[in-house]
Amino acid sequence: MGLTHQSCGSGVNKEAFHKGPAKTNYVIALAGNPNTGKSTVFNALTGLNQHTGNWPGKTVLRAEGKYTHQGLVYNLIDLPGTYSLLANSIEEQVARDYLCFGQPNATVVVVDATCLERNLNLVLQVLEITSKVVVCVNLMDEAKRKKISININSLAQILGVPVVATAARDGIGLDQLVNAIAGVANGTIQTNPYVVQYSEVIEDAIGKLEPEIKQLVGEQFNSRWLALRLLSKDQTVIAELKKLYPSEDRLQSKVGGELLA
Numbered sequence: 416m417g418l419t420h421q422s423c424g425s426g427v428n429k430e431a432f433h434k435g436p437a438k439t440n441y442v443i444a445l446a447g448n449p450n451t452g453k454s455t456v457f458n459a460l461t462g463l464n465q466h467t468g469n470w471p472g473k474t475v476l477r478a479e480g481k482y483t484h485q486g487l488v489y490n491l492i493d494l495p496g497t498y499s500l501l502a503n504s505i506e507e508q509v510a511r512d513y514l515c516f517g518q519p520n521a522t523v524v525v526v527d528a529t530c531l532e533r534n535l536n537l538v539l540q541v542l543e544i545t546s547k548v549v550v551c552v553n554l555m556d557e558a559k560r561k562k563i564s565i566n567i568n569s570l571a572q573i574l575g576v577p578v579v580a581t582a583a584r585d586g587i588g589l590d591q592l593v594n595a596i597a598g599v600a601n602g603t604i605q606t607n608p609y610v611v612q613y614s615e616v617i618e619d620a621i622g623k624l625e626p627e628i629k630q631l632v633g634e635q636f637n638s639r640w641l642a643l644r645l646l647s648k649d650q651t652v653i654a655e656l657k658k659l660y661p662s663e664d665r666l667q668s669k670v671g672g673e674l675l676a
Contacts, residue, residue: 447525449496528558556582575607
């Protein structure tokens with residue numbers, strides 16, 4: 416079989432095959448657990464218009480590609496597959512740092528419809544970093560075969576972000592997915608993400624620390640998430656903040672000097 420839109424790309428990406436995308440309008444991150452079909456979604460959207468390399472200073476593979484939608488160019492960054500964003504591995508750190516400090520216009524989290532509960536752990540961690548999220552419930556064909564039913568609308572209401580059902584291998588749901596991505600990226604779809612509530616002691620500490628962080632970083636980063644990472648004494652986040660604010664004395668005084676020492 417020759418290369419066709421059916422065999423190597425989705426119908427929504429036909430523009431990308433016929434036009435060489437130039438200026439990027441939006442940057443979209445693609446996250447997910449391993450074996451969720453994340454790479455299939457990536458390949459279906461970007462077709463042949465993709466390239467790979469390594470993340471700066473890392474041996475972890477970096478894949479990115481472009482697709483066009485309604486005349487606008489989207490650069491899709493395929494993050495390393497990971498089960499968590501706690502930076503216990505180099506893959507987790509790369510994904511986590513990009514979502515926080517790379518600030519993509521939207522993030523798509525691909526989950527496996529056949530084991531949704533396990534995959535939602537990553538979704539909730541991503542929602543702590545950014546509100547501009549689309550959840551892609553992939554492998555719906557496999558879920559149907561296993562007689563698993565998922566109420567997509569209820570899931571979207573609970574999570575507070577768009578949720579799209581797909582079977583990316585067959586191109587099913589990709590039209591809805593790119594529409595949701597566009598809406599979140601350009602702000603026409605407003606999200607209200609679910610907020611994980613911690614124990615009273617932790618929430619009290621967040622409440623005291625978060626205003627000081629916001630005074631330092633403004634609205635540039637998610638101050639609640641930064642407060643959580645600083646309370647956990649996450650050295651990778653502390654190092655990144657020091658790198659971003661090398662001459663900022665308030666980094667020591669305003670964000671808890673003992674945490675950043």
